[in-house]
Amino acid sequence: MVLTIRLFSSNIAKELSEMIYLVINQLEKENPTLNYQLVRDEDQPEELIKTAKKGKMWVAFENNEIVGTLSLQDKRLRRFFVHPDCQKQGIGRQLINTVYKYMKKNNIKEIWVGSIIRAVPIYEKLGFKKVKQFFNKEINQDEMEMKFSLE
16 A cells, blocks of 8 residues: 555545545444534535645545545644545554644644544544543534643
């Protein structure tokens, strides 16, 4: 597997949006009570372009195909998705390591994420600590606020 991680560019917005939809569809099939319409709205190609201008967004490619993405905006992780066919292959870890390097280079001491409950163990493996659990009405499920500190 030859994985490359690059900063987002607007010419891949449509392809990235389609990959994110595959992940969202998988999540909804696994839990039919979820409502990811807000996520779908935020991940339209034009919205991805706007978001990328507000922070940093990285995209992982394998053989020129998009296999993952992760963004950092105002010290918050957002849009952390790995293609359903590529999960559990270390792509997420490589994306988060890119963020950690960015944090060190830019003297960012901590970052935050709101995680769906089933993803909490993944974030814990990546060094995040639980802060508080809350109910997210927008997607109709509990989430966990988590924090990663470089110190």
